[in-house]
Amino acid sequence: xxxxxxxxxxxxxxxxxxxxxxxxxxxxxxxxxxxxxxxxxxxxxxxxxxxxxxxxxxxxxxxxxxxxxxxxxxxxxxxxxxxxxxxxxxxxxxxxxxxxxxxxxxxxxxxxxxxxxxxxxxxxxxxxxxxxxxxxxxxxxxxxxxxxxxxxxxxxxxxxxxxxxxxxxxxxxxxxxxxxxxxxxxxxxxxxxxxxxxxxxxxxxxxxxxxxxxxxxxxxxxxxxxxxxxxxxxxxxxxxxxxxxxxxxxxxxxxxxxxxxxxxxxxxxxxxxxxxxxxxxxxxxxxxxxxxxxxxxxxxxxxxxxxxxxxx
Amino acid sequence: xxxxxxxxxxxxxxxxxxxxxxxxxxxxxxxxxxxxxxxxxxxxxxxxxxxxxxxxxxxxxxxxxxxxxxxxxxxxxxxxxxxxxxxxxxxxxxxxxxxxxxxxxxxxxxxxxxxxxxxxxxxxxxxxxxxxxxxxxxxxxxxxxxxxxxxxxxxxxxxxxxxxxxxxxxxxxxxxxxxxxxxxxxxxxxxxxxxxxxxxxxxxxxxxxxxxxxxxxxxxxxxxxxxxxxxxxxxxxxxxxxxxxxxxxxxxxxxxxxxxxxxxxxxxxxxxxxxxxxxxxxxxxxxxxxxxxxxxxxxxxxxxxxxxxxxxxxxxxxxxxxxx
Numbered sequence: 001x002x003x004x005x006x007x008x009x010x011x012x013x014x015x016x017x018x019x020x021x022x023x024x025x026x027x028x029x030x031x032x033x034x035x036x037x038x039x040x041x042x043x044x045x046x047x048x049x050x051x052x053x054x055x056x057x058x059x060x061x062x063x064x065x066x067x068x069x070x071x072x073x074x075x076x077x078x079x080x081x082x083x084x085x086x087x088x089x090x091x092x093x094x095x096x097x098x099x100x101x102x103x104x105x106x107x108x109x110x111x112x113x114x115x116x117x118x119x120x121x122x123x124x125x126x127x128x129x130x131x132x133x134x135x136x137x138x139x140x141x142x143x144x145x146x147x148x149x150x151x152x153x154x155x156x157x158x159x160x161x162x163x164x165x166x167x168x169x170x171x172x173x174x175x176x177x178x179x180x181x182x183x184x185x186x187x188x189x190x191x192x193x194x195x196x197x198x199x200x201x202x203x204x205x206x207x208x209x210x211x212x213x214x215x216x217x218x219x220x221x222x223x224x225x226x227x228x229x230x231x232x233x234x235x236x237x238x239x240x241x242x243x244x245x246x247x248x249x250x251x252x253x254x255x256x257x258x259x260x261x262x263x264x265x266x267x268x269x270x271x272x273x274x275x276x277x278x279x280x281x282x283x284x285x286x287x288x289x290x291x292x293x294x295x296x297x298x299x300x301x302x303x304x305x306x307x308x309x310x311x312x
Numbered sequence: 313x314x315x316x317x318x319x320x321x322x323x324x325x326x327x328x329x330x331x332x333x334x335x336x337x338x339x340x341x342x343x344x345x346x347x348x349x350x351x352x353x354x355x356x357x358x359x360x361x362x363x364x365x366x367x368x369x370x371x372x373x374x375x376x377x378x379x380x381x382x383x384x385x386x387x388x389x390x391x392x393x394x395x396x397x398x399x400x401x402x403x404x405x406x407x408x409x410x411x412x413x414x415x416x417x418x419x420x421x422x423x424x425x426x427x428x429x430x431x432x433x434x435x436x437x438x439x440x441x442x443x444x445x446x447x448x449x450x451x452x453x454x455x456x457x458x459x460x461x462x463x464x465x466x467x468x469x470x471x472x473x474x475x476x477x478x479x480x481x482x483x484x485x486x487x488x489x490x491x492x493x494x495x496x497x498x499x500x501x502x503x504x505x506x507x508x509x510x511x512x513x514x515x516x517x518x519x520x521x522x523x524x525x526x527x528x529x530x531x532x533x534x535x536x537x538x539x540x541x542x543x544x545x546x547x548x549x550x551x552x553x554x555x556x557x558x559x560x561x562x563x564x565x566x567x568x569x570x571x572x573x574x575x576x577x578x579x580x581x582x583x584x585x586x587x588x589x590x591x592x593x594x595x596x597x598x599x600x601x602x603x604x605x606x607x608x609x610x611x612x613x614x615x616x617x618x619x620x621x622x623x624x625x626x627x628x629x630x631x632x633x634x635x636x
Contacts, residue, residue, distance in 0.1 A: 124373075208414025212476075214370050215409075216402035216429040230419045305419055306463040 001309055004302060012295045019287045020072075024065055027279060034274040038081050051081070055276070068280070077284065078277030087281035091263065095285065097167050098262035100174065101181050101254070102247045106240055109186035110193055114233060117197025121232075122224050124202060132194060139191030145253040148184035152257060155180055165259035181254050185247060193236055201232040234305055241297020245290030317485055317517050318344040318367070323380035325362055327372070331590045336362040338542045340380070341615065344485065349511060349518040351532035351549065353525060353564070357586055359541040360521045364489050366390075367519075368405060369397050384485070402429060406483035410490040412472035416464035422448075422475060423460030447478040451506065470499040477506055486510065487519045492527065500524075504531055526570040529553055534621070537561045540586050540597045543615055547622035557624035559602050596627070604628060 035048050035057065052058050056067050071078060077087035120132040156164035168177035204210065205228055213223045252264030263282050270278035302309045325337040337359045344350045352360055365371045367382055369389060382389040384400065392400075409415050417425055426444035427437060435443070441460060448456035451474040464472060473491060488507060492500040504527060511518055522528055528535055529549055536546040537558065545558040556562045563582045584601035587593050593600065595610040602609070608627040615625040 208409060208411055209417040211370060212409060212415050213417070213428075214401065215368055215407045217398045217400070218402075218428060218431060219398070222428075222431075227417050227420070231417075306421075307418055307465050310465070 001302065004309070005299060008295050008298055012291045015291050016288060019291075020068075020284055021065065023283050023287070024068060024280065025061070027276060028061065028064075030274075034276055038274060055081070072284075077281035080278050081275060082273070087277045090278060091266070091281045091285050094261055094263050094266045094282075097260060098248065098251050098255070098264060099289075101178055101185065101260070101262065102244060102251060104178050105182040105185035105247065106189065106244060108182065109189035110236065110240055113190045113193025114197050114229075114236065116190070116194040118201055118224060118229055118232070120194065120198045121201030121205065122220075129198075132198075136191035136194045140188050140195070141191075142188055144185050144188060144250065145257055147187050148181065148254050148257040151180045151184050167260050177258075177260070181258050181260060184257075185251070185254055189243065193239070196236055196239060197232055200235050201228055204228045204231045230304065234301055237297050237300050237304065241294045241300075244293040245286075248286040248289055315346050316343050317346045317348075317385065318519070319381070319383040320363075320367075321381045321383065323363075323366065323382060324378040325359075325366055325371075326376045326378055327362075328374045328376060329590065333376070334589045335592060336541050336589060337366070339615075340538075340541075340543055342536050342543060342546050344517050344519055346484070347511070347515050347517055348534065349520060349532045351528035351535040352519065352521045352538060353523060353528055353535060354538035355523065355586065357540075358538045360538060361489070362541075363538075364407070364487055364519075364521065367487065368401060368407060370401075402483075403432060403481055404483055405485045405487065406481065407487040407489060408473070408476050408491045411494050412469050412476055413464075413494070415472060415476045418464055421461055421463055422467070426460070426475075426478075448475065451475065451478040453478075469495055470502065473499070473503055474506065477503075477510065482514045483516050485517050485519065487521070489521050490523070492522070492524070500527065507531065525553075525565060525568040537564065541589055542597055543623075543625070544598065545622075545624040545626075546615075547624075551622050557618055557622065557629055558598075558626045559604055559628070560598050561624075596625075 034055075035051050036043065039047055039051065056064050059067070068078075075088065077091070079085070080087055080090055083090075116132055116136070120129045123129055152164055155161050162179045163177050164180075166177060168174040201224075205224075210223060210228060213227050214220075218227070248263070250264075251262060252268055254260070255262040255264040256268070263286055267279060267282040267286075269275075270282065320340050320342055323337055323340040324335070326333040327336050328334075340359075340363065342350070352363070354360055362371070362375075366375075366377070367384075367389065369392075377390050384405070389397070389400075416422065420428075423441060423444055426447060427440040430440045430443065433440065433443075445456040445460055448459060453459055453471060453474065459467075467475065473495060476491075486507075491507075492503050495503065507518060507520070508531065510516065518531075520528065520532055532549050534547060535549050535552050537544050537552070537560065539560050545552060545556065545561045552561060553565065556565060560582075567580045567582060569579070582601055587597060587600060594612075596602070596605070596613055599605045599609045606627070611627075613625045613627050613630075615623050616629070617623050618629055
């Protein structure tokens with residue numbers, strides 16, 4: 001298990017290096033002179049030259065990349081050209097807002113989705129199963145930003161149950177501000193996870209060992225809860241691992257609709273102003289989180305499945 | 313109380329399919345006495361598995377019991393509630409499944425599973441673990457305490473099948489569903505020996521399902537020959553092997569690899585295919601593959617008693633009716 005963990009994180013590191021390099025090259029392929037956009041049309045040539053020198057834009061691209069990696073090793077992602085603040089500071093200031101929103105979304109949708117899927121699989125082809133299927137599919141089909149807009153209109157504007165914008169202060173204030181965004185993000189995940197759990201649960205219930213458990217008179221409840229579900233949630237763990245990373249990027253819609261701070265909003269703002277260091281920093285951190293969450297999902301899978309553990 | 317433990321009485325079971333009802337079992341009748349070993353033999357698809365799952369009532373959702381009874385200790389199993397069935401499973405009736413690689417839950421430790429099946433006992437968890445270790449030791453698994461923490465995939469197939477038998481409480485009826493088919497020959501001998509031991513220790517009856525005639529001859533007192541969902545012949549094991557009264561049984565014995573003395577270039581087989589059980593042909597079910605079929609075979613022959621304890625369903629055993 002230890003060797004597997006080390007290997008998995010080495011792979012994660014490798015993925016990160018490739019992703020950062022690709023991102024670094026891509027952002028420089030975007031047309032537009034960053035220095036002119038940053039300094040505005042009335043900037044003097046001297047000012048431009050000093051900024052170019054400061055950002056090392058006059059160096060060949062491989063040297064720029066090396067300089068960037070050098071900073072990375074020291075935990076330095078560069079300086080925001082406008083405010084002069086450290087990029088690390090800016091990104092980690094915004095990150096908690098996005099993380100709390102995504103985590104809450106995934107938690108509630110996984111809990112509800114697993115319960116719904118397991119129940120449907122335990123009662124296949126009944127009325128409840130069919131209703132669950134119809135509801136799940138419509139949830140999956142609803143894009144998060146549409147749900148976000150509708151939720152905003154109904155629960156914030158009409159009913160005024162929850163705040164419409166911002167992130168709130170204090171624990172309860174923040175939680176209150178999280179309800180609608182995480183509802184909007186999580187809804188399609190509920191449907192997705194429910195369908196996934198139902199399918200994998202039905203497969204597991206048809207396996208020989210379940211027949212053994214039944215032949216020994218174990219209760220159906222126990223068979224479902226501890227014998228079948230442990231196996232049926234394995235694919236869900238993987239999907240959530242990838243999903244967390246995916247949500248880091250798609251969170252931007254929800255953050256804009258609810259005018260929430262967060263890295264999604266941060267990256268959009270900095271792309272429009274060609275704020276290279278901030279874009280790079282944000283992308284790097286969210287790529288890191290993506291790689292981390294898939295790695296954690298793999299490790300969790302290995303922990304839950306002894307076969308995977310000894311195979312690697 | 314009589315000595316009859318299990319009576320299958322005119323049991324007919326269908327599977328509802330999109331093509332229509334698949335008549336998996338038709339008018340099955342036989343019984344198992346206390347402490348007796350009865351073998352069931354037949355090709356795959358002959359309804360052996362349906363029969364076992366009917367006895368335990370662990371059938372697929374599309375199964376329909378059309379008529380007949382399965383009486384265990386005199387009570388009809390098919391009318392019992394699910395709760396009553398659960399009380400029978402694993403205590404009065406135990407089963408060893410065909411594929412040991414599929415028998416155990418892959419993500420739970422062997423110890424956990426051996427503790428879970430003692431769910432009827434009031435012992436503490438530590439006591440149950442102790443019993444589990446003793447069970448493993450009893451079937452010859454070395455270092456049982458340590459192995460309790462291991463998972464099924466860390467055991468060999470033979471070990472897993474022995475563990476499957478270790479799980480046994482003291483049943484009155486043990487169903488062995490082709491327990492040696494997935495194992496190699498040396499392991500097969502071990503499993504057969506173990507079954508014999510179990511039978512003498514617990515004095516339980518065994519319903520032994522196999523398509524290996526040699527094993528049936530070795531182990532069983534009586535044998536039931538099934539073909540395409542019906543019993544074609546049943547009786548004392550020696551009787552049947554020395555004087556089979558149904559052409560299917562005869563061909564089955566001829567085709568058994570253990571029976572072929574000289575090295576044949578082409579192994580004998582029974583020509584033809586098992587009939588479609590959705591659209592049953594009329595008459596004798598074996599007619600299309602039978603070399604001795606005559607006009608009479610357009611009528612279904614009944615399973616008739618030829619002598620004490622020997623039944624067969626074939627017109628050839630009734631020559632006097634040929635003239636009629």
